[in-house]
Amino acid sequence: MIVVDASAAVKWFFVEERSVQARAILRAVLVGSENVVAPPLLVSEVVNAIRRRMFREALPLSEARQFVSAFLDVPKTLWSPDRLCILALEVAEEYNLPAAYDTQYVAAAELLECTLWTADERLLRALGGRLSNVCPVAEYAAS
DSSP: OEEEOHHHHGGGTSOOTTHHHHHHHHHHHHHTSOOEEEOTHHHHHHHHHHHHHHHHHOOOHHHHHHHHHHHHHSOOEEOOOHHHHHHHHHHHHHTTOSOSHHHHHHHHHHHHTSEEEEOOHHHHHHHTTOOTTEEEGGGOOOO
């Protein structure tokens, strides 16, 4: 079981830095060797990132729909126990982060005792390597 945040999941559909590693995660999920669990905000964040591509890069609506459909088809469990929000708030406070969006992924990985794969450089810098289960997508190697 792994947690994947939106910064990693978006790379499944767009060619950009670290998309090769992110797609390795996707392949592992599709063949069943990895199970993705994430807070429900994953869906909104991925759809928003696709919308931003439409707005900034003139991505056509037809392609955006295909990306959203493909994302929705990826097997995943959206998980949000009450304690997730409390822990996300505590993690945001502990690491002096102004928002608790990204820390929901951190909290999920902590509660599930699994790895969070992220491409969010800002989050990685803020955590400063102090959480061994929060890993940059760049380090993913399919097992």
